[in-house]
Amino acid sequence: MNHLLALALAVLAPSALAAPVTQYALLKAAKVQGGxxxxxxxYIEVFSGAPEDAARAVRLGYYPDTRAFQAALPPSGLLTRNVNPQLRTLKTDARTVFELSCAEKPGVDTANIxxxxxxxxxxxxxxxxxxxxCWPFAGEVVRLRLDGTRVLKVSQVYFP
Known part of the structure; x- marks a missing residue:
């Protein structure tokens, strides 16, 4: 009997303990009420010039090879794709953390955002x-840290 219970827990536990995920999105509207x-x-996909992002873009069929991906990167070094335009609504709670992209030291070069x-x-x-x-919002892009439907963090995405 204990083996059956252990087996049931082993099968069910991974789905019950899903790890938080990162999701990029365009913030289209924000309604604040009661804090x-x-x-x-x-939701969108964001790719940087990193080799793993180039490989992911090729694997997803967006580009024929990494050279084509690198050639498509804008000067900011970040490429966004919206392959499924569909609006979604999420609500923050009192524990949600909000972040802006800021210079590490005010008045210093933007290299350390x-x-x-x-x-x-x-x-x-x-x-x-x-x-x-600290830095102007570019294209309404935010990075969300989600745990199921709970919004843990909303961060401005820095575009140089």
Missing amino acids: LMTMTLD VPKPVSLTRFVASWKGQPGA
């Missing part, structure tokens, strides 16, 4: 283009 945000998002935790209010104001953003 929480309801986001309207369009790091994520900086900010309040929900400042994040949304920056997304709307109001002063206070």
Whole structure:
């Protein structure tokens, strides 16, 4: 009997303990109410110039080879693809962390851009283009850290 219980737990445990995932998206709308945000998002794929991203783009059939992928990269070094335009809605909770892309040391070269935790209010104001953003939002792109349907973190994606 104990073997059957152990087997059942072994089969069910992986799905119950899924690891958090990273998802990139275009933040299309943000509604703040009571310290929480309801986001309207369009999920996208983001590729950098890294060899693993080039291999992934080729494997997915977006480019015939890594040379074609590298040639398609814009000056920012980040390529976005929206292969399934469909709006989704997610809600943050009181524990969600919000980050803006900021220079590690104010007034210093942009080579050292790091994520900086900010309040929900400042994040949304920056997304709307109001002063206070460390770096302007480019193309509404955010990086989400998700655990199931729970939004752990919303980060601005830095485009040089």
